[in-house]
Amino acid sequence: MFEAANIRDWIGLPVVDESDDKVGTLESIYYDTATSEPAFGAVTTGVMGFQKLLFVPLAGALVAPKHLRVAYPKKLVKAAPTIASDGELDASLEPELFQHYGLQYTTGSGGERRLGRR
Numbered sequence: 001m002f003e004a005a006n007i008r009d010w011i012g013l014p015v016v017d018e019s020d021d022k023v024g025t026l027e028s029i030y031y032d033t034a035t036s037e038p039a040f041g042a043v044t045t046g047v048m049g050f051q052k053l054l055f056v057p058l059a060g061a062l063v064a065p066k067h068l069r070v071a072y073p074k075k076l077v078k079a080a081p082t083i084a085s086d087g088e089l090d091a092s093l094e095p096e097l098f099q100h101y102g103l104q105y106t107t108g109s110g111g112e113r114r115l116g117r118r
Contacts (some may be wrong), residue, residue, distance in 0.1 A: 002037055003052070006038075006063070007029055008029075009040055009083075010026050010029070010041075010063065010068050010079060011024035011026055011027070011028065011029070011076055012025060012026065013025070013063075013066070013067055013068045014026075014066070014067040014068070015043045015056065015067065015068050015069075016067050016068070017040065017067050017069070017070060017072060017073050017074040017077065018069065018070075018071060018073065019073070019074070020021055020069070021074040022058070022074075023043055023045065023070070023074050023077050024043040024044050024046075024054070025044045025045075025076065026041050026043060026044075026068055027043060027044045027085075027097070028041075028042045028117055029041060029042070029058075029117070029118070030042060030055070030115040030116065030117050031115065031116050031117070031118055032114060032115065033074070033112060033113060033115065033116045034114070035107055035110060035115055038058050038108065038113060039057065039058060039059075039105070039114075039115060040055045040056065040057055040058060040097070041055070041056050041058050041061070041068070041070070042054070042055055042089070042117075043056055043077070044085060045078070046085075048085045051085040052082040052083065052084060052085055053082060053083050053084070053087065054077060054078065054081070054082045055080050055081065055082075055089070055097055056070045056077045056080065057071075057072065057101055057103065058070070059071065062096065065067070067109060069071075070073045072101065076094050076100075076101070079100070080097065080100050080101070081093055081096050081097050081100060088117070089117070091113040094113060094114050094115055097115075098114075
């Protein structure tokens with residue numbers, strides 16, 4: 001997959017889809033609370049003053065020297081649930097986010113949220 005030690009180095013890199021179309025810029029990483037593995041990237045998109053964060057799974061992502069390539073097409077990523085660029089992913093949005101990408105969503109055994117930002 002990818003080296004956890006290097007994950008913070010990805011922040012600020014351009015994010016591209018499998019066709020090298022630019023999606024946005026990696027703003028932060030969200031981790032799976034059950035495994036502590038990187039699960040989603042929060043990507044800044046839009047123009048200054050109208051920016052938002054959207055989310056893309058990191059499974060299958062590849063790191064290149066100048067960008068992060070995700071395994072999902074730009075059109076699908078751009079249609080993902082978004083939050084304000086200065087916002088935080090609300091737990092109630094998590095099931096919709098997983099569903100958008102066709103991923104199974106389960107909470108922790110105590111009902112805790114699935115994603116956490118570090």
